Amino acid sequence: MGARSRGPGGPVVEVGSRVRFEGRTWTVAALHGGQVRLIAENGEMAALLLSLLFADEGFGVAAAPAARRVPPLGLLKSLPAPVRERALAWERHVREVETGCPGGSAAAGPPRGAYDPDARTPTSAVTVRRMR
Structure with missing residues (x-):
């Protein structure tokens, strides 16, 4: 992560x-x-x-781990808008849970207290894996 x-x-x-x-x-x-x-x-x-x-x-x-693949944006575009929006919202949330930083990037700012992985786990690992 x-x-x-x-x-x-x-x-x-x-x-x-x-x-x-x-x-x-x-x-x-x-x-x-x-x-x-x-x-x-x-x-x-x-x-x-x-x-x-x-x-x-x-x-x-x-x-080293395999290089991250480019997201299959074409596949997302083929989904109904509500499904696509839910997937993208979960992606942002999961990346913040994994890294502690808003949007999953330290460039976006320091970890918010509720998401700081050194301080707490806001959701179960099973849920994070499933939604990822």
Whole structure:
């Protein structure tokens, strides 16, 4: 979700990155407050401090997340106006929930208190995933 952390020597670890840890390859599922949540290829999950991840002898960034695709605007245009408006409203809301910043961009201003991901979660993760 927008969170990033720089490892030793500069590799950037962000949600979606594939990293090497304890001799295995994991996908970064979440970053929050100095912690990382990892998912292995077999579905095993691990939660640990970023400092422990970075300290692992075999640590490395195996792959960055895929580049974000251009939104399929043509598909949105084909929807009825009320459906399109609801989808766009949810998109703005989900991006703010993910980043804490209005419109999902730090350029739009600092996180509003109700959306600051370090302070609270305004809706369930399941709802955010579903609406995303």
